[in-house]
Amino acid sequence: MADFASFHSSVNRIPVLRASAHRLAQHTVLPGDLFLDGPAPSHDHLDPQRWSGSVDLEITVRTPLVFGEQTTTEVPVRPGRSEQRHVVDLPLDADGTVRVPPTMVKGMISRAYETFTCSRFRVFGDVENQGGFRRTADDRSVPLTYRADPAAANQLLPGRVCEIDGGRLGVEVLDGFGKNARVALIRDDLNDGHGTIVRTNHPRIQAGPGGALSDKQVFARFRQLTRHGEQVEVRLTQWKDSKNTPHLMVTGVWDEDDLEVFFQVEGSKVTHFNVWGYPCRTAPETKSAHDLFKEKTYERFFFKSAHDGHSLDGLVLPLTDEHVARYATVLRSYREQQKVPGGDKHLLNRAAATWATGSSRPLSAGDLVFVRLDMLSTSAQDGIPDTAQVIDVFPTIVGRRSYDASPRELADKQGVLPLASRKQASAADRLFGYVVPDAADGAKGGDVAARGRIIIGPVDGSRVRICTKKKVLTPLLMPKPSSARRFLTDASGGTPKNKNGGVLRRDDYFAKGQLLGTAAYPVHRRLLDGKDLDADGFPQPATRAAVLGGREQTNDAVRLTVRSWVEAGSVLRCTVSFTNLSQDELAALLWVLTPEKLVPSEEREVAGPDAVGCLRLGLGKPLGLGAVEVRIAPNGLRVRTGTDQAEGYASLSNCLGLTEPTVPTTRFPLPNEAVLLKTPWVRAMQRAAFGYTDGREVRHMSLDENKENNQTNGKTGEPHPGKGLSPRDMFGTDSGKPIIVTERQRGRAEHPQSGRRRGARR
Secondary structure, three states: OOOOOOEEEOOEEEOOOHHHHHHHHHOOOOOHHHHOOOOOOOOOOOOOOOEEEEEEEEEEEOOOEOOOOEEEEEEEEEOOEEEEEEEEOOOEOOOOOEOOOHHHHHHHHHHHHHHHOOOOOOOOOEOOOOOOOOOOOEOOOOOOEEEOOHHHHHHEEEEEEEEOHHHOEEEEEOEEOOOOOOOEEEEOOOOOOOOEEOOOOOOOOOOOHHHOOOHHHHHHHHHHHOOOOOOEEEEEEEEEOOOOOEEEEEEEEEEOOEEEEOEEOOOEEEEEEEEEEEEEOOOOOOOOHHHHOOOOOEEEEEEEEOOOOOEOOOEEEEOOHHHHHHHHHHHHHHHHHHHOOOOOOOOOOHHHHHOOOOOOOOOOOOOEEEEEEOHHHHOOOOOOOOOOOEEEEEOOOOOEEEOOOOHHHHHHHHOOOOOOOHHHOOHHHHHHEEEOOOOOOOOOHHHOEEEOOEEEOOOEEEEOOEEOOOEEOOOOOOOOHHHOOOOEEOOOOOOOEOOOOOEOOHHHOOOOOOEEOEEEOOOOHHHHOOOOEOOOOOEHHHHOOEEEOOEEEOOHHHOEEEOOEEOOOOEEEEEEEEEEEOHHHHHHHHHHOOHHHOOOHHHHHHHOOOOOOOEEOOOOHHHOOOEEEEEEEEEEEEEEEHHHHHHHHHOOOOOOOOOOOEOOHHHOOOOOHHHHOOOHHHHHHHHHHHOOOOOOOEEOOOHHHHHHHOOEOOOOOOEOOOOOOOOOOOOOOOOOOOEOOOOOOOOOOEOOOOOOEOOOOO
């Protein structure tokens, strides 16, 4: 894999345009049985015009198939020491034949049918799975968080939480001297930062041998006098450096009537001010700024004052329950980031480290926060107006932020949440069955659950070839919806854009009007063509270690060792039985089980009528594993109508499931197929099933590419030109084109981190 070379994203999304599908169905352009919600038919009788029967399937493994229970085992790493490793083995019967759970096949088919019919998500959020890599249950009702662009700090104001009328919380905005000097720096690094340490006139410091004070002693005294959150009078020094850049920093502290000067700065237009305020130290007690991040040199000093040192009252604005809840979301996310395998291992900031997660109030009077106001108030030239509104409050000036809307809010407005009653059952719910997640008290029947009308019989694995050569997979971490770009679409199914048609800023994702897509893992056609395979026929890219800055990231604790797997070319067989399907339901089921249908029209023109697409089974889909060609066996479709079944019962000549006549699949054409094939979701489904024929690799964005893709303008926070790329839309004329992250040429002064330059203050 070559960084900064063109590629196709291995994780993408298929649009779920339920509103569009409903409109087309209401105007009979698309069949209502497939695209409108409504109760599932009952099981107490067979409708005369509906179909029952079975279909034989042949499932040909096209890329190695990995599945089974994930467990941990002790692996020796050096004499006297072992470490736990995650492993997976194929489940086997007593005779050594692979045991494929019918539920796995059912899940594959139901997922395809759900996507094809634009159905509701049948599962929403994480499920508890202590044996694998997933987290505990999460209904996604809390907004997700993301790491903010450092440039966004320019929009934040210092604030101190206070109590207002009735015990409600508010925030006093302490914006320093005003627009151009809203906060002062507190140097928090002994060896780095503005100014030189002054070692004289510190009578409270006990001198060492020879009577001289050390820099370390003086710096410790300075930190002792500027404790977090404790009001103190300080000397601020304002100056301009050799580049004419203005600075404002605490250089001295008043101890009663005595001023102790701790730092001497050099520059032009040096001016001193004496003000009262509050040190804001985001590092936990006894820790310093560089313990949070190595490059972090400064903390902040909050104050509100006239230039003559006269203290002023800051504007007090109310905080709502939503502000407090979102603040708690940010704190919680810091903790969660440390718990997940391979998660953030930075020291927790003060607010996150000290908050008791069970506490209902993450904010209390006296807490120091960073405040984001509405844009009009933030940019006001004559001070903050009384009409200002708080948008958010944060524990740090740079760090994690909460999106505006939670995934659940978007899903609710989109109509894709799992059903809450029988009337909300979508096509996939009616066919495969459902359980209402939170049934109402007193609910019964279809308002609680409904049995599906599809049954997957035993899976025959007698023709499966098993390989037991171990493979250590590239890290398979949890999906990160907070990354946003590969999970969201606009109302047309495409990548969300700003009002000018450009790339969105990070904080503009998970916003009103955006839709959730269903996850898709495009087929790796290079693997199907026999390329990029090792001597055992296993994909070489699937076992690569991640690379950052040219160095392999060999953390085997987050890698899965495959101890047995199904070889490509193996064939599985099973029979799918169904009852009481409408003509359109059966047509749609047969459509997703016909691999020739899963090919984009533009690719069929080149590849010809024999081209096929694949569905996906098992683990490692982003790595290209588990591509399977699912097709109906010759003479494999057997069906009867309800009328035929009734006649068989009446004459005692037949019964349900005994014998049905074979019927060609062409007997059940999809109504208005030409219209359906033009919809964004079907075109995207075909692209994911077929993959790409240009020979480009299908892969994740590398760590270095991801860092480059997140580069932003340090002043505006807007993505740099050509950055902020999302996976390519999988429908439309450009769906087959790769993407490329170009490596920007940096000047000598630029810092490689997102939105920052060397020497930027933190």
